[in-house]
Amino acid sequence: MGGPLSGIKILEFQGIGPGPFCAMMLSDMGAEVVRIDRAQNVNPDAGGGPSLDFLARGRRSIGVDLKHPDGVETCLRMIERADGILEGFRPGVMERLGLGPDVCLERNPKLVYGRMTGWGQEGPLAQAAGHDINYIALAGVLAHLGRKGEAPYPPLNLVGDFGGGGLMLAFGMVCALVERVSSGKGQVVDAAMVDGASALMSIIHGAQMSGWWSEERGTNLLDTGAHFYDVYETKDGKYVSIGSIEPQFYAELIEKLGLAGEDLPRQNDKAQWDAMKERFRGLFLEKTRDEWCELMEGSDICFAPVLTMSEARRHPHMAERKTFVEAFGVEQPGPAPRFGRSHCEVQGAPPRAGEHTPDVLRDYGFEADEIGKLRDLKAIA
Numbered sequence: 001m002g003g004p005l006s007g008i009k010i011l012e013f014q015g016i017g018p019g020p021f022c023a024m025m026l027s028d029m030g031a032e033v034v035r036i037d038r039a040q041n042v043n044p045d046a047g048g049g050p051s052l053d054f055l056a057r058g059r060r061s062i063g064v065d066l067k068h069p070d071g072v073e074t075c076l077r078m079i080e081r082a083d084g085i086l087e088g089f090r091p092g093v094m095e096r097l098g099l100g101p102d103v104c105l106e107r108n109p110k111l112v113y114g115r116m117t118g119w120g121q122e123g124p125l126a127q128a129a130g131h132d133i134n135y136i137a138l139a140g141v142l143a144h145l146g147r148k149g150e151a152p153y154p155p156l157n158l159v160g161d162f163g164g165g166g167l168m169l170a171f172g173m174v175c176a177l178v179e180r181v182s183s184g185k186g187q188v189v190d191a192a193m194v195d196g197a198s199a200l201m202s203i204i205h206g207a208q209m210s211g212w213w214s215e216e217r218g219t220n221l222l223d224t225g226a227h228f229y230d231v232y233e234t235k236d237g238k239y240v241s242i243g244s245i246e247p248q249f250y251a252e253l254i255e256k257l258g259l260a261g262e263d264l265p266r267q268n269d270k271a272q273w274d275a276m277k278e279r280f281r282g283l284f285l286e287k288t289r290d291e292w293c294e295l296m297e298g299s300d301i302c303f304a305p306v307l308t309m310s311e312a313r314r315h316p317h318m319a320e321r322k323t324f325v326e327a328f329g330v331e332q333p334g335p336a337p338r339f340g341r342s343h344c345e346v347q348g349a350p351p352r353a354g355e356h357t358p359d360v361l362r363d364y365g366f367e368a369d370e371i372g373k374l375r376d377l378k379a380i381a
Helices: 018-028 069-079 093-097 101-107 132-138 158-183 193-200 202-210 247-256 270-284 289-296 309-314 316-321 357-363 368-376
Strands: 009-013 032-038 059-064 084-087 112-117 187-192 229-233 239-243 303-305 324-327 330-333
Touching (some): 009 069, 018 032, 018 158, 059 069, 059 357, 101 112, 112 158, 132 158, 132 193, 158 187, 158 193, 193 202, 239 289, 357 368
Parallel strands (some): 009 032, 009 084, 032 059, 084 112
Antiparallel strands (some): 239 303, 324 330
């Protein structure tokens, strides 16, 4: 059995970051995704070794000149046969190209039209440039990431681009596809990273409003304020993570650290957190990371070594679960999540721009002479 989205056809207008991540997620779940690349990016001499652009995996690519009227009409004809499209341009760009939601939904009323932006389709900042760091800053996320007395630190581009952006768009498009079953109609899915990142902070907003979460960075339970929820350097200059929130887990941590016989402050006595953290720092420096793993890994302490990407690929737990897979000559993160019956897999290597233009157009109902004419007109590449 294929993935749960087998049989769903998605057109992805070439973009960067969250849009391609959304398309990768849909492809990993079994959807047939075609990437529409800009014709000027097509290089017939491109080749070489396997691509490491994992976000582009699992789909075919066609090259289309979106500024050529026949290129636009080519896309519209494909849209008539698609279940969904996704784009990540600034608001208004697709409309100016003649590929806005009104036009596309008129051609295919069942179409799910996914839109990925940072600021959203409307609002004072809608037309401004931005990146992940800006979106999570405005959303009230970045201010709360970091240690007390230090500047906020951006968590790579995981919260805005991928968690608040690409994943939210993929979720929204699948929701719209499910709703279409009962309504028979498509609709627009407006995924903005400021919205998605804000949604990810829901529990923290509630905690702050209830009075037990301070807006002072690095002073709370989950933001490195607590001595029992932090990372600690080890004797060999590596790190381990501790998350002993529950009292029974904290008791086991205290026992493994050799402190069980001491008269210690209460676990949640915030006035003593800094002093306890200094005590923990000294203790963790007494052993190497591997020695702490031997003592704590697999226990109820809530412990894990802090691994690099290459180390994570080699860890026995990750290996047994096949979290990382070898696909098309390259080891990479595998599809997630997993299903009881449906089988999800990396459907193909990342394509070269325009690599599958004739084959895709034939699959979408174009005759050979039409494809030749479009090529002669330079509407496709």
